[in-house]
Amino acid sequence: MLDVEKIPFGLANIIIGEDDDTLTFDGVEEMQAEGGEVTLTPMFEDIVIADYGNGVYDQRLVGFEGQVTIVxxxxxxxxxxxALAATETITDTSGGEKKGIMDAPIGTSLRKKAKRVRIHPRQFPDSMKDLDITIYKMASNGEFTRSNANEQGNITITLNMFPRDGMDPSKPGNFFYFGGIDPNGEAPKE
Structure with missing residues (x-):
C-alpha cells in the first residue's frame, strides 16, 4: 500500500558543514528563494569486446559526479x-569577526574547503533520517553573479562533490549515502 506520508514534498533543509561551522537552509537561519536540487551521476567506462562486434559488452563504474544547487x-x-569557495575570509583585527571575503591565492585547494552536506526533507521530523542524503565533501567551483535590477536578488550556490577523506576505491561509500546510518561510521556532528 502507498504510504503518502513518505512521499517527499516541498523544500528540504540543506545543511552545509558541521559543528559551529554550518550554513543551514531551513527557513529559519537561512532561506531559499527557490527549492534546492541534488544531482548524483555515476561515471562509467565502456568494456568493448571484439568477439561481440565491438559493441559495448559491459560498463564499469569509475567514479561519481554530484552537485547540490541552492538559491x-x-x-x-x-x-x-x-557560493565562492576559492576565497579567503577578511576578519576584524580586534575580534576575529568575519567582515568580508577576498579572492584566494592561486593554487588554493578546493578539497580543503569542502564540507559535508546533508539534505533532509523538511516535512519530516529531524529524527526521521530515512530519506536524508549525505554527501561527504562538497565545495563550489562556480561563478558568482549578482543582478542589480528591479527584481528580487538571490545568490545561486552550486556545490560539487569530491570523494571523502580516507576513501578506498575498492569499497563502497566514498562519495555519499542515503539514510541515517553512515556506512563509514563517520556520523555527522550536529
Missing part, C-alpha cells in the same frame, strides 16, 4: 563563502 534568498558573508 539563497539572503546575502551574507557565509552565503558568499559557500
Amino acid at each position: 539563497a534568498a539572503q546575502e551574507s558573508i557565509d552565503v558568499l563563502e559557500a
Whole structure:
C-alpha cells in the first residue's frame, strides 16, 4: 500500500558543514528563494569486446559526479563563502569577526574547503533520517553573479562533490549515502 506520508514534498533543509561551522537552509537561519536540487551521476567506462562486434559488452563504474544547487534568498558573508569557495575570509583585527571575503591565492585547494552536506526533507521530523542524503565533501567551483535590477536578488550556490577523506576505491561509500546510518561510521556532528 502507498504510504503518502513518505512521499517527499516541498523544500528540504540543506545543511552545509558541521559543528559551529554550518550554513543551514531551513527557513529559519537561512532561506531559499527557490527549492534546492541534488544531482548524483555515476561515471562509467565502456568494456568493448571484439568477439561481440565491438559493441559495448559491459560498463564499469569509475567514479561519481554530484552537485547540490541552492538559491539563497539572503546575502551574507557565509552565503558568499559557500557560493565562492576559492576565497579567503577578511576578519576584524580586534575580534576575529568575519567582515568580508577576498579572492584566494592561486593554487588554493578546493578539497580543503569542502564540507559535508546533508539534505533532509523538511516535512519530516529531524529524527526521521530515512530519506536524508549525505554527501561527504562538497565545495563550489562556480561563478558568482549578482543582478542589480528591479527584481528580487538571490545568490545561486552550486556545490560539487569530491570523494571523502580516507576513501578506498575498492569499497563502497566514498562519495555519499542515503539514510541515517553512515556506512563509514563517520556520523555527522550536529
